[in-house]
Amino acid sequence: MRKREDLLLTVEAVHAAGLDETLWPNAMASMSRLFGSIGATMESVDKKAGVLTDFWSHGVPDGSDVEYAEHYVLTSPRMALSDPRRFGEIGFDYMLLDEAAMDRDAYYSEFLAKADMRYFIAGALLRNDAVNACVAIQRSPRQGHVGDAEIAMMQSLLPHFQQAYETTRLLRGASRSRQMLEEAFDWLSDGVLVVGEGGLVLFANAAARGISSRGDGVRIVRGRLDFSVSAATSGYERALSAVQRLRLGLGSLEAAQDFHAPDATGSAAYLVSVRPMNPALGERRRGDALALVFIRAIAQDRKARLLAREVFCLTEAEGDLAQALVDGVALRQYADRKRLSMNTIYTHLRHIKAKTGSQRMSELVGKLSAYSAPLGQVEQGR
Numbered sequence: 001m002r003k004r005e006d007l008l009l010t011v012e013a014v015h016a017a018g019l020d021e022t023l024w025p026n027a028m029a030s031m032s033r034l035f036g037s038i039g040a041t042m043e044s045v046d047k048k049a050g051v052l053t054d055f056w057s058h059g060v061p062d063g064s065d066v067e068y069a070e071h072y073v074l075t076s077p078r079m080a081l082s083d084p085r086r087f088g089e090i091g092f093d094y095m096l097l098d099e100a101a102m103d104r105d106a107y108y109s110e111f112l113a114k115a116d117m118r119y120f121i122a123g124a125l126l127r128n129d130a131v132n133a134c135v136a137i138q139r140s141p142r143q144g145h146v147g148d149a150e151i152a153m154m155q156s157l158l159p160h161f162q163q164a165y166e167t168t169r170l171l172r173g174a175s176r177s178r179q180m181l182e183e184a185f186d187w188l189s190d191g192v193l194v195v196g197e198g199g200l201v202l203f204a205n206a207a208a209r210g211i212s213s214r215g216d217g218v219r220i221v222r223g224r225l226d227f228s229v230s231a232a233t234s235g236y237e238r239a240l241s242a243v244q245r246l247r248l249g250l251g252s253l254e255a256a257q258d259f260h261a262p263d264a265t266g267s268a269a270y271l272v273s274v275r276p277m278n279p280a281l282g283e284r285r286r287g288d289a290l291a292l293v294f295i296r297a298i299a300q301d302r303k304a305r306l307l308a309r310e311v312f313c314l315t316e317a318e319g320d321l322a323q324a325l326v327d328g329v330a331l332r333q334y335a336d337r338k339r340l341s342m343n344t345i346y347t348h349l350r351h352i353k354a355k356t357g358s359q360r361m362s363e364l365v366g367k368l369s370a371y372s373a374p375l376g377q378v379e380q381g382r
Contacts, residue, residue, distance in 0.1 A: 006034045007153070011160050018164030019171070027164075028058035031157070035150060037137040038117060042165075044126070044133035047082070050074050053131075059138065061115050068111070076107045081122060082132035090154055091134075092121040092146050121146040123158035125165045135161045191218075191270075191295030194277065199224045199240055202289055211295055217261045217269035218295055225293065228264045232272070235259030239274035243291045246276055258362035260328040261295075271296045271326075271369050296369050298327060312355045321348045325361075326368050 013030040017023040028040040039059025046053050052069035073079075081091035093102065102108040102118070112118055115138075122136035137154075139146065182203055185192040191208030193201050201223055204212070212220040219226045227233045239257035263269040273294040309319035324334045335345045358364035 003034075006030075007156070010034045010157065014157070014160045014164045015167075018167035021168045021171075024056035024168075025058060028056055031135070031137065032058045035137045035153065036143070038140045038143060039115075039138040040136065041138060042125075042133075042135040042161075044131060045073055045079075045082075046130065047074070047132055048130050054133070060117075064111075064115055072107050072111055077101075077105055078107075078120070078122070079132065082124070082127050082134075084124075084127045089124045089158060090121065090151060091124070092151070093119050094145060116140050119143070119145045121150055121154050123154050123161060125162050133165060135165075190297075191293075193220075193225070193293040193295070194289045195225075195240070195291045195293055196289055199236075201225065208295060211270070211297070217263040218272070227261050229262050232259060232261040235261075236272065236274070239272075240291060243274065243276045247290070258366050260298075262328065269298060271298055271328075271365060273366055298369070312352075314352060314355060318348050318352050318355075321345065322352055322368050325365055 010027070010030040010033075013023070013027040017027040024042060028042060032038070032040040037059070039057060041055070041057045041060060043052060043056075044054035045051070050073060052065065052073050055065045055069075057065065068076075077096050078091075078093075080096055081087050087095065097105065097108075108118065117138045118141045119139040120136045122134045124132075124134050126133040135158075137146075137150070182194075182205070185203075185205040186207075188205060189207055191211045192205045193208050194203040196202045201220055204220060208220070211218055217228050217232075225236060227236060235257070236259070239259070242257060258271060258273045261270040261272050273296070275292045275294070277289040277291050309316075309322065314322055320338075321334065329337075331345050331349070332342070334340075335342055352368075353359070353364055356364060356367050358367055
């Protein structure tokens, strides 16, 4: 019964380490206790470079990993077990050497002897032409060579180790990818935020942090986006709700939403765009990134020149309406200001949508805003 409990505790420790690689030494300690061995190791070797890329252990003398990496990582007889054409997933000493051969080999007679280690049994985690990764228990001369019980126990544990190690590798890749993505976001002039469940801000680029510090319409307060006016708050909540519904399979990719975020004076200071971070249905885990939020400052200078007028070949009247849309001016307000009928406004709007290839108003404003810049920046080529 006690052995069964120790086995379950080891399995739990292994899967915990898969999610947090700093816990692999704990898993090695649990494994060593389970087998009653002098120690346990887990390693990954880049065979082409001859480099030890991972090493976690319990019961192994400090610094032995350095000596192993410098002198024995590729010359150890045990490396022969990494050839999947000759051996299976489980390997041990007597598959390679007898006692006399061990005594003649420097790896056994010198390196292992100093640590009071001699025998082992290992399970393959990853084996190909480039990488060899394995987990092993280490036994002293007094403990003797492994028997059928240890072989059977390693076979039962190995699938758990393989799954946990693959999780570690995937999380590393995701972490590197996210770091590269965040570094790229910091080059953008628009504010970019990665938002998780409940609207929690998981990342904000330099521009977004700058916008928040100004506090003129959009801020990050207690880890969440906060808006100066209730209409923007409602727009943001609707957008996040749409993305949530998409995750549950209750919506479509049209969950992306754009809205204006006025400052305290009521002027349209920013265009906020919410986009699903991962539209794949059913992939909903706690702590996942939910959405990307883009925040673009809207030029307040009425002399601003709309680059979209040239890009999309808009007429002067269409360009004026396009500028008003980017500035957040309502169609009725614009019609009154220009003393135009709503029929005329809708005709201009229809032409603008056709020229920009836009179906929805949010899509149109997003495209127009992408080409909006203050006149001084255009003329100076900045």
